Amino acid sequence: GAGVSQSPSNKVTEKGKDVELRCDPISGHTALYWYRQSLGQGLEFLIYFQGNSAPDKSGLPSDRFSAERTGGSVSTLTIQRTQQEDSAVYLCASSTSTLAGADNEQFFGPGTRLTVL
Amino acid sequence: GENVEQHPSTLSVQEGDSAVIKCTYSDSASNYFPWYKQELGKGPQLIIDIRSNVGEKKDQRIAVTLNKTAKHFSLHITETQPEDSAVYFCAAPNRPGGYQKVTFGTGTKLQVIP
Numbered sequence: 001g002a003g004v005s006q007s008p009s010n011k012v013t014e015k016g017k018d019v020e021l022r023c024d025p026i027s028g029h030t031a032l033y034w035y036r037q038s039l040g041q042g043l044e045f046l047i048y049f050q051g052n053s054a055p056d057k058s059g060l061p062s063d064r065f066s067a068e069r070t071g072g073s074v075s076t077l078t079i080q081r082t083q084q085e086d087s088a089v090y091l092c093a094s095s096t097s098t099l100a101g102a103d104n105e106q107f108f109g110p111g112t113r114l115t116v117l
Numbered sequence: 118g119e120n121v122e123q124h125p126s127t128l129s130v131q132e133g134d135s136a137v138i139k140c141t142y143s144d145s146a147s148n149y150f151p152w153y154k155q156e157l158g159k160g161p162q163l164i165i166d167i168r169s170n171v172g173e174k175k176d177q178r179i180a181v182t183l184n185k186t187a188k189h190f191s192l193h194i195t196e197t198q199p200e201d202s203a204v205y206f207c208a209a210p211n212r213p214g215g216y217q218k219v220t221f222g223t224g225t226k227l228q229v230i231p
Binding site for chain 1: 149151153158159160161162163166206210218219220221222223224
């Protein structure tokens, strides 16, 4: 079946511009995550959506970053007034149940490579 | 929250040799430990995971061991092949129970030399 998709695959923007990154999770997955991966670095947690619960925004680095998830499916990560240090690969992942003992595998999309000039 | 440390950051092995990557975690209540493989230009993909009720799990050439007393777990790849070259991440949940938010290690870049 279809996996997690992200668009665009690459985005080049000028410093100060706003950008929107899109994530289409696997159908039926209730949990959705955004991560940032700088060149050669690990996965930095940004935000987590679970069903209709309030999102966990504890990883967002500044108020320039925001995300929403409409209808429990598609999610958009928005970065306002982009800075050069925002350049990274932004990864989205989705997952199923939160029940203890359930399969907690996260399925990742291919990422969006953002370059801020 | 959970703190995960991963070593080494880079690892080069000859084809056919074994590779071992180690991670430590801080939350003694953590009960789920996945390993992800990230190939160049792709998102990470789960390759194996272990829950705290077992000490070892194998899947063909890969295995994971868990020592809850010492709070560390390791990935073992035997008979390495060039296609094993990738970045590997360990992870541990931020909270106990079924929560899915995890903290990832900093990654190990494995190079298998033909």
